[in-house]
Amino acid sequence: MNRAEILRYLRTSSKTEDERLLSLIDECCEEVNACVKPKTLHRIFDCEVTADSLIIGDIVFKSKRLADTIKGCRRVCIFGATLGTECDRLLRTYSATDITRSIVLQACLASKIEEVCDHLEDVLIADGMSLRQRYSPGYFDLDIEENRKIFEMLELTKRIGLTLTDTCQMVPTKSVTAIIGIEND
Secondary structure, rough: OOHHHHHHHOOOOOOOOOOOHHHHHHHHHHHHHHOOEEEEEEEEOOEEOOOOOEEOOOOOEHHHHHHHOOOOOOOOEEEEOOHHHHHHHHHHHHHHHHHHHHHHHHEEEEEEEEHHHHHHHHHHHHOOOOOOOOOOOOOOOOOHHHHHHHHHOOOOHHHHEEOOOOOOOEEEEOOOEEEEEEOOO
16 A cells, blocks of 8 residues: 555645654554455446547436546446455444544555555556546546446446445445546557
8 A cells, every 4th residue: 555645645744754653554554454355347338428428328427527538438447346344344443442543544445445446457558458537426527326327237236245325325435436438449
């Protein structure tokens, strides 16, 4: 995990010399690495991009910002990623017993899920794909409700154990869904 990124999540300078904090970050990183069970699932889809939408078959994702991000792409990668349920249990435990550790753990987990997403992108790039920036439901004008479509398209609950609440929050909480435009070959 990236210590500078963890410190950024904690709104602390990456140049901090606070040994207590740095030690706590190291301890939490060890706990995270011991408990996470990352799972990812992705699929590549042919698509059409209009001025304000991404269209995959008969599924429409309405978002001008997303359309601008992937303008010109004829394919997209849609993925889900999760760190697993053990992370949520660990967070609940520390939230009740050690709030400082729980805050640092939260930052470490955020860094870890980003690392998992970055790794998936690296795999796609190694397969010869040129990618645009990933874009998730809840960003700007892509409604969080669009997660429902992604969950259905990828069968995330059945295939990697990721579930969606009535308010479209993901469980386990340290999870991501995203759309990535693939540059035309």
